[in-house]
Amino acid sequence: MSEALANTRPFVHLHIHTEYSLLDGACRIDQLMDRVKECGQTAIACTDHGVMYGCVQFYKAAKKAGIKPIIGCEVYVATRTRFDKVNKIDGNNHLILLCKNETGYKNLIKMVSAAFVEGFYSKPRIDKELLEKYHEGLICLSACLAGEVPQAILAGDYERAKAAALWYRDLFGEGNYYIELQDHGLEEDNTVLPQLIKLARETGIPMAATNDSHYLRKEDAKMQGILLCIQTGKTIQDADKMEFQTDEFYVKTTDEMYELFSMVPEACENTAKIAEQCNFDFDFGHTKIPYYKAPNGMDNQAFFEKLCWEGLERRYGPNVPQANKDRLEYEIGVVKKMGYTNYYLIVWDYVNYAKSQGIPVGPGRGSGAGSIAAYSVGITDIDPIRYNLIFERFLNPERVSMPDFDVDFCYERRQEVIDYVNRKYGADHVAQIVTFGTMAARNAIRDVGRVMGIPYQQVDVVAKQVPMELKMTLKRALEVSPELKRMYDTDPQVTELIDTALKVEGMPRHASTHAAGVVITPEPTDYYLPLATNDGLPVTQFNMTEIEELGLLKMDFLGLRTLTVIHDAETAVQKHHPEFSIQKLDYDDPDTYRMLGQGDTEGVFQLESSGMKQVLVGLQPQNLEDIIALISLYRPGPMDSIPTYLRNRHEPDKISYKTPQLAHILDVTNGCIVYQEQVMQIFREL
Numbered sequence: 001m002s003e004a005l006a007n008t009r010p011f012v013h014l015h016i017h018t019e020y021s022l023l024d025g026a027c028r029i030d031q032l033m034d035r036v037k038e039c040g041q042t043a044i045a046c047t048d049h050g051v052m053y054g055c056v057q058f059y060k061a062a063k064k065a066g067i068k069p070i071i072g073c074e075v076y077v078a079t080r081t082r083f084d085k086v087n088k089i090d091g092n093n094h095l096i097l098l099c100k101n102e103t104g105y106k107n108l109i110k111m112v113s114a115a116f117v118e119g120f121y122s123k124p125r126i127d128k129e130l131l132e133k134y135h136e137g138l139i140c141l142s143a144c145l146a147g148e149v150p151q152a153i154l155a156g157d158y159e160r161a162k163a164a165a166l167w168y169r170d171l172f173g174e175g176n177y178y179i180e181l182q183d184h185g186l187e188e189d190n191t192v193l194p195q196l197i198k199l200a201r202e203t204g205i206p207m208a209a210t211n212d213s214h215y216l217r218k219e220d221a222k223m224q225g226i227l228l229c230i231q232t233g234k235t236i237q238d239a240d241k242m243e244f245q246t247d248e249f250y251v252k253t254t255d256e257m258y259e260l261f262s263m264v265p266e267a268c269e270n271t272a273k274i275a276e277q278c279n280f281d282f283d284f285g286h287t288k289i290p291y292y293k294a295p296n297g298m299d300n301q302a303f304f305e306k307l308c309w310e311g312l313e314r315r316y317g318p319n320v321p322q323a324n325k326d327r328l329e330y331e332i333g334v335v336k337k338m339g340y341t342n343y344y345l346i347v348w349d350y351v352n353y354a355k356s357q358g359i360p361v362g363p364g365r366g367s368g369a370g371s372i373a374a375y376s377v378g379i380t381d382i383d384p385i386r387y388n389l390i391f392e393r394f395l396n397p398e399r400v401s402m403p404d405f406d407v408d409f410c411y412e413r414r415q416e417v418i419d420y421v422n423r424k425y426g427a428d429h430v431a432q433i434v435t436f437g438t439m440a441a442r443n444a445i446r447d448v449g450r451v452m453g454i455p456y457q458q459v460d461v462v463a464k465q466v467p468m469e470l471k472m473t474l475k476r477a478l479e480v481s482p483e484l485k486r487m488y489d490t491d492p493q494v495t496e497l498i499d500t501a502l503k504v505e506g507m508p509r510h511a512s513t514h515a516a517g518v519v520i521t522p523e524p525t526d527y528y529l530p531l532a533t534n535d536g537l538p539v540t541q542f543n544m545t546e547i548e549e550l551g552l553l554k555m556d557f558l559g560l561r562t563l564t565v566i567h568d569a570e571t572a573v574q575k576h577h578p579e580f581s582i583q584k585l586d587y588d589d590p591d592t593y594r595m596l597g598q599g600d601t602e603g604v605f606q607l608e609s610s611g612m613k614q615v616l617v618g619l620q621p622q623n624l625e626d627i628i629a630l631i632s633l634y635r636p637g638p639m640d641s642i643p644t645y646l647r648n649r650h651e652p653d654k655i656s657y658k659t660p661q662l663a664h665i666l667d668v669t670n671g672c673i674v675y676q677e678q679v680m681q682i683f684r685e686l
Contacts, residue, residue, distance in 0.1 A: 036251070052109065056542050100138065180208055184244075289522065324372065368394050388681075421518065437512055439505055442463045444504050528550065530542075615642060
């Protein structure tokens with residue numbers, strides 16, 4: 001066939017399982033786009049099993065590659081209703097749903113959320129009732145062999161298959177329902193395919209050809225088989241392992257698809273027509289902050305300003321320095337202009353609640369401590385003026401992403417604060433955030449080794465050659481670990497083990513709940529994004545960064561053990577000295593710094609690692625500024641400045657500045673640039 005003809009024939013894959021069909025799909029999103037381009041196709045759908053975990057990442061990758069993304073899901077439809085959960089009776093059938101527009105997306109996330117929250121029974125399931133309510137804006141395909149129509153054909157009941165197909169067509173409307181044709185060379189395909197074509201011709205329902213793509217290329221079939229074994233706890237040798245019978249479940253070229261369905265070329269052409277109808281785009285960067293109700297019908301802005309000015313006097317006494325008043329005036333202006341007044345009030349409200357209930361709250365961390373407004377209202381307890389903290393690092397008119405107050409709560413009572421937020425905004429407006437456990441380098445070797453049936457001891461020896469470092473990858477491990485490289489080069493079994501592990505490395509293995517993140521939304525959460533459930537509690541299906549990009553309000557409720565320990569210690573002291581309070585303690589207590597200088601820091605937050613103890617002994621800290629600088633320096637990158645910092649501390653005459661203007665900015669850190677604030681100050685002044 002001529003090249004020119006091949007390129008004029010349109011085809012789009014509408015049935016794709018990315019790595020977010022956990023341990024089943026192996027189409028890795030970043031590589032998927034390269035494969036689509038390689039096949040000369042211009043659009044691609046994402047239809048993971050029952051979930052939409054990967055949709056934002058998929059959308060962004062497609063846009064970046066100049067490919068049209070189609071957002072969808074292969075849902076499980078309960079055989080009876082989503083509330084019926086009887087063993088051996090209540091199963092599910094598959095169905096492909098694709099979003100035509102925003103209405104379709106909103107309807108799809110409603111259903112996918114309900115599938116978890118209400119219909120979960122071994123799988124997240126929707127039902128006909130939900131389809132009747134939320135079918136608008138969606139295109140529906142009859143799915144793979146596990147779909148309702150093919151299942152009826154396999155059961156030898158053609159009339160039931162036809163009735164089901166007509167029900168779906170009438171529900172979704174002319175042109176929105178397609179009979180899906182697949183051929184993976186399975187025995188069942190030989191039975192089902194001719195009957196589906198006959199059914200389509202009899203009813204006039206259009207056909208769409210798809211390939212149930214679980215991996216990118218034919219040769220990846222083995223790797224996908226390994227994923228399935230990891231999921232089901234089997235090894236490759238097990239006779240009863242779950243596996244695909246052929247290696248045809250890959251992203252096929254346009255030519256391969258037209259060849260496979262040469263008897264019905266229109267089924268391939270229709271895929272491009274469907275793609276043309278699907279035009280949904282995510283809305284990034286528009287903030288959607290929940291509304292806070294000020295007491296006594298007061299205006300929110302007025303209430304916020306009242307809290308600020310009253311707090312300013314409480315913090316700095318009756319004669320507040322003019323510079324502090326000016327700073328607060330300026331901050332209130334920026335907060336108002338950027339539309340973050342409600343944001344401050346929401347955080348103030350739950351911090352205030354925690355304090356009123358005697359729940360220990362941290363003094364503040366991160367860039368939020370640079371806000372005098374936050375200090376005044378009591379969100380933070382760190383004086384930004386005293387420590388030269390800059391507000392612009394937290395919030396400035398140029399900032400694109402949402403600002404972020406990270407608040408630490410007593411580890412044992414953090415949940416009480418989340419419960420309060422649930423009551424205040426409504427449980428359906430609050431959800432915790434998903435995070436994915438991925439197969440990191442060592443785990444990938446262990447998982448793959450188990451599946452390959454290699455004895456544990458042998459796999460362990462290989463896995464332990466991967467250095468225990470942050471962000472370590474197998475590729476890098478082979479470069480830096482000579483022993484691993486030697487094993488890889490000389491032992492064919494290890495070569496196969498590592499080559500296979502490289503293919504699954506970094507893939508999501510399971511979904512869990514983020515330790516701190518909570519999202520609060522103006523409308524119910526499933527109006528903006530799909531929900532899943534972890535341990536029975538609703539969690540978002542999009543991760544932390546994606547939620548921020550979609551402009552939703554993400555809060556960090558961090559549970560900190562140290563706060564609990566300090567609180568318990570304070571309570572113990574009060575039994576003998578009732579007047580004792582942690583708030584009244586002096587930050588300049590010489591005995592404390594002597595103790596730290598001896599490296600006696602077991603149980604001291606952020607100062608207990610062996611490396612940190614060495615640095616403390618070398619520095620002999622005298623005040624809080626020293627401790628702050630050390631914690632900031634003791635991270636990958638800035639660590640390289642520690643020797644200079646220590647030398648300058650003990651031999652001040654060695655400190656030199658590129659220009660005398662730097663002296664007053666860097667004197668507090670012995671002439672080294674340590675903080676982002678210092679970088680900002682240097683830019684300002686030079």
